[in-house]
Amino acid sequence: MGERVLTVEDLRVDIPVAAGMLHPVQGVTFHVDRGETVCIVGESGCGKSLTALAIMDLLPRSAKRTAMRLELQDQTLDGVAEARMADIRGNRMAMIFQEPMTSLNPAYTIGNQLEEAILRHKPVSRKDARKRAVHLLGRVGITAAEQRLRQYPHQLSGGLRQRVMIAMALMCGPALIVADEPTTALDVTIQAQILHLLAELQREFHMGLVLITHDLGIVARIATRVVVMYAGEVVETGPVDEIFRAPRHPYTQGLLACIPVPGKTRRGERLGVIPGMVPSLVGEMPYCHFASRCPIVIDECRAAPVPLTSEGGRGRRVRCIRAADVAAGALQAAGTAA
Amino acid sequence: MSAAKTSAAMLEASDVTRTFMVSQGFMRGKRPLHAVNGISMTVREGEVVALVGESGCGKTTLARILLGLLPPTSGSIRVGGQPITGLARHEVAKLVQPVFQDPYSSLNPRKSIGSIVALPLKVQGGVEGRETRRRVEEMMELVGLARRLYDNYPNQLSGGQRQRVAIARALVNRPRIVICDEPTSALDVSVQSQILNLLQDLRRELGLTYLLISHNLAVVEHMADRVAVMYLGRIVEQADTDTLFRAPKHPYTEALLRSVLTPEPGLGIPDTHLGAAYPNPLNMPTGCRFHPRCPKRFAPCDSVAPKPLGDGGTFVECHLYDPQVAQAAA
Ligand SMILES: Nc1ncnc2c1ncn2[C@@H]1O[C@H](COP(=O)(O)OP(=O)(O)OP(=O)(O)O)[C@@H](O)[C@H]1O
Ligand SMILES: Nc1ncnc2c1ncn2[C@@H]1O[C@H](COP(=O)(O)OP(=O)(O)OP(=O)(O)O)[C@@H](O)[C@H]1O
Ligand SMILES: [Mg+2]
Ligand SMILES: [Mg+2]
Numbered sequence: 001m002g003e004r005v006l007t008v009e010d011l012r013v014d015i016p017v018a019a020g021m022l023h024p025v026q027g028v029t030f031h032v033d034r035g036e037t038v039c040i041v042g043e044s045g046c047g048k049s050l051t052a053l054a055i056m057d058l059l060p061r062s063a064k065r066t067a068m069r070l071e072l073q074d075q076t077l078d079g080v081a082e083a084r085m086a087d088i089r090g091n092r093m094a095m096i097f098q099e100p101m102t103s104l105n106p107a108y109t110i111g112n113q114l115e116e117a118i119l120r121h122k123p124v125s126r127k128d129a130r131k132r133a134v135h136l137l138g139r140v141g142i143t144a145a146e147q148r149l150r151q152y153p154h155q156l157s158g159g160l161r162q163r164v165m166i167a168m169a170l171m172c173g174p175a176l177i178v179a180d181e182p183t184t185a186l187d188v189t190i191q192a193q194i195l196h197l198l199a200e201l202q203r204e205f206h207m208g209l210v211l212i213t214h215d216l217g218i219v220a221r222i223a224t225r226v227v228v229m230y231a232g233e234v235v236e237t238g239p240v241d242e243i244f245r246a247p248r249h250p251y252t253q254g255l256l257a258c259i260p261v262p263g264k265t266r267r268g269e270r271l272g273v274i275p276g277m278v279p280s281l282v283g284e285m286p287y288c289h290f291a292s293r294c295p296i297v298i299d300e301c302r303a304a305p306v307p308l309t310s311e312g313g314r315g316r317r318v319r320c321i322r323a324a325d326v327a328a329g330a331l332q333a334a335g336t337a338a
Numbered sequence: 339m340s341a342a343k344t345s346a347a348m349l350e351a352s353d354v355t356r357t358f359m360v361s362q363g364f365m366r367g368k369r370p371l372h373a374v375n376g377i378s379m380t381v382r383e384g385e386v387v388a389l390v391g392e393s394g395c396g397k398t399t400l401a402r403i404l405l406g407l408l409p410p411t412s413g414s415i416r417v418g419g420q421p422i423t424g425l426a427r428h429e430v431a432k433l434v435q436p437v438f439q440d441p442y443s444s445l446n447p448r449k450s451i452g453s454i455v456a457l458p459l460k461v462q463g464g465v466e467g468r469e470t471r472r473r474v475e476e477m478m479e480l481v482g483l484a485r486r487l488y489d490n491y492p493n494q495l496s497g498g499q500r501q502r503v504a505i506a507r508a509l510v511n512r513p514r515i516v517i518c519d520e521p522t523s524a525l526d527v528s529v530q531s532q533i534l535n536l537l538q539d540l541r542r543e544l545g546l547t548y549l550l551i552s553h554n555l556a557v558v559e560h561m562a563d564r565v566a567v568m569y570l571g572r573i574v575e576q577a578d579t580d581t582l583f584r585a586p587k588h589p590y591t592e593a594l595l596r597s598v599l600t601p602e603p604g605l606g607i608p609d610t611h612l613g614a615a616y617p618n619p620l621n622m623p624t625g626c627r628f629h630p631r632c633p634k635r636f637a638p639c640d641s642v643a644p645k646p647l648g649d650g651g652t653f654v655e656c657h658l659y660d661p662q663v664a665q666a667a668a
Contacts, residue, residue: 044497044526158393187393187553189610192597196607214526217556217599221607241603258531260560261600262583267560268538271531277496 005176005208006032006055006093009069013050015062020282024050026232029308030225032176032208037199039219039240040212041255042229043278048212051229052178055210056095057085073175091121094169098181100161104153110164111149117171129171136167140197159190166198170205177202178210183218195222216259220244225315228252231289232281234308238316248311248323250294253331288320295334296322346419348515348547349381349404349434354413356399360620371619373399374410375571380650381515386541386548388558388579390594391568394619397551400568401517404549406430418514428462435508437501439520445492445500451478452488455506462511477506480543481536498529502536509540519551534561555598559583564651567591570617570627575654587654589634626657634658637667 013025025047032038040048053059055070057077070077072093077085089095097103105113114133118124124132130149137145140163153161162182169177179198183191199222202209213219219226223240228249236249247253257272265271276293279285288294288301300321308319322330356374361367374396381387389397402408404415406422415422418433425433435458438444445454455474459465465473475485481502492500501521508516518537522530534557540546552558558565559579566576567588575588586592593610613631617623623630629639638657646653647660657663 043528188555188597189392189593189612192599192608192610193612195599196609199607215599216527216601220601220603221599221605223603244601244603255528256601258527259601260531260534260556262556262559262598263600265560267579270535270538271560273532273535274528 003034003073004031004071005034005036005073006210007069007071008051008055009067011051011054011067011070012065013047013054013059014064014066015060017282019280023281023284024232025054026281028227028229028232028234030227030234030237032210034175034208035203035206036224037202037209037211037222038225038227039223040210040227040229041214041216041219044214045278046229047232047281048214048229049180052095052180052210052212055178056089056093057082058089058095087121090117090174091172092174093176093178094172094174096162096165096169096177096179096182098184100158100165101153103165104161106153108152109149110151110153110156114149114164114168114171117168121172132171133167136170137164139170139201140164140167141193142167159186159194162186162194163197166194166201170201173205174207176208176210178212180212181214182211184213184215198222216256228255231278231285233289233319234317235290235319236317237308238311239314242314242316246327248316248318248327249290249320250296250322250326250331251290253326254293290320296325296330298322345383345385347380347416348383348385348418349379349549350416351377351379351400351404352414352416353378354400354403354410354415356396356403356408357411369620372571372622373619374403377413377568377571377573378650379566379573379576381547381549383514383547384545385564386550386562388550388552388562388565389568390552390555390558390565392570392617393553394617395568396571397568398519401436401519401549401551405434405436405517431458431513432462432511433513434515434517435511435513437504437508437516437518437521440524442492442497442500442524444504447492450489450491451483451495451503454492454503455510458507458511473510474506477510480540481506481509482532496529497525498532501525501529501533505533505536505540509544509546512544513546515547515549517549517551520553521550522557523553530557537561555594556600567594570619570622572627572655574628574656577652577654581652587659588628588656589632589658590628626655638663 009029011025011028015022028051030038042048054065059065067078111133115126115129118129118132133149134145137148142148142163183194211222226240226243227234228236230251236252247256254272254274260271274293279289279292286305288306291297291301306319306321308317311318311323354374354377358371358373359368360371377400391397403410417430422430452474455477456470459470478485483502522533550561562579564578565582566573569590575591586595593612596608597610611633625640625642626644629635644655644657646655648654
């Protein structure tokens, strides 16, 4: 480990919408070292994808991005001209999307697109580009790679297309890969195969990996560290084993109580729920974003913004003034979380 | 549910097949796609039977056949003890109703919540306006939707609320059986748990029978009494939930269970031990249709199709468990 690959500090995204100014990402802070997998989890709409797009500088035109620090290795990504960004993207950092068809061009062969991915950035011959494409297709478990290169995206199954996307992301040997729900559209055996592969390649190439998902099973199995987001903010972050063993934010604890776990939750028994709805992110909300749904909310929670504070060692940080009470079982006492 | 073993059969499929003719492209003619290929199953009153299996293995096609929305190519269906061919469309709808996967696209965006939920009553006829409203409101309350949402439209609702609308619509004329096709897979885990709790409550309160289709094996384990595992158009294993999860027999069932990512840090991503040869329903493998991916295949698997071994309720379709085949191969 050691070398810092990605530094994100106080990242914000603002988007003007009909109802006013939307703040979908509000001060997100995390970092990724080489060889680490950082998982971002949280409810639909909490800002996971926009965080990824902000890092890659692929936000919609109307969106405005600001950050205290946004660095890839030792290079800032803030205020970098698009021409320069285009050189970094796909080269030193690459993104894998949920639906591979959104990033594969239906009009070109797989081979053509894989080769272009490296020819655009590196001074290599087409022959060497092809060699690397064949090699990487083999690495992602695609047999008869030479023939696959001549196929078009629509001729491949969803699982195969996602493998092609992973190979494409690896073409330039990036330091960082950002994968947004890379297996959500696939079924479980293929999901396991793809994740297994991703974890293996990540170790082998010693990359930093940011993986976005709302599947807590994936997080538990693949993450080094976890970033839990709620309503645009990071509410808790830390090493994966600590987050699952002793969640300190009421939202994280609620989330873990919602999922059935074979052997742990009893058949037919009620699962935990988080009553209420996510607040609107239009306009300012200068207090705890989870207050309206929190079973242990107190007046102070609504008095001022809650900072993300360090909790013990190992980089554990929590955004809750009652974190110590949560750790001591306050939610169970309130009779909510299972 | 041991009681279920003796209770009446609510849904029965006997040797059902469904073939689609699909075009191969310009000037290439059509080829048969065997989406459902000889399925027999029984769902008894009060039971929750889950149907699991790879994407494209024919789960939704079977569900549509059981709902009377799609005629089988061959085989027969009985609903509530009667042959489906002898029942009118609205009579089938009174017995069995669907809840589909995507609460975003399965609701008509131009209809109010009230009229969406009321639709099955209107189709069925014979219920007057005021009575309709009363029954719709009663059902909305039962599934946890505020009455004030009666005149709202689907785009004003969250995903969880929309799925509640779909459930209310399915239940409004009090069917006996509900077929849930991926009822929570488009939803967040915090919404999923609400919907699963709701389905459990409704089952108890209304004495419902469920056929539950899901990719999420943790959900299946939580909800189902019995599980049927499908692969390329056939049920390859069926057993009660505890037996199936504790001692899976078919190598595909084993791979499925191995693929479940329980939220336990430190266990890593499992190796499925499966080959990467994705099944193509237009080009069915010979013999056992799972053999190209099977880590345990042996001599007869690529030439001889396995037969179901066991009784109607608990069986596996795999040569490994056929003493005659194993002996012949040895
Ligand atoms: N181009 C856009 N214009 C306006 N609002 C947007 C735009 N893109 C996203 N949003 C809003 O920003 C918020 C965060 O969106 P984002 O896509 O980051 O969510 P997410 O956490 O990735 O959710 P999911 O799990 O559903 O993918 C949401 O409320 C979304 O509706
Ligand atoms: N109307 C149709 N015409 C042609 N082929 C069809 C039709 N409906 C389904 N199929 C094919 O039949 C097979 C089974 O499809 P089905 O939708 O039943 O699968 P499934 O098990 O529900 O998959 P998933 O888990 O992805 O929902 C697939 O190969 C599908 O492409
Ligand atoms: Mg997203
Ligand atoms: Mg389906």
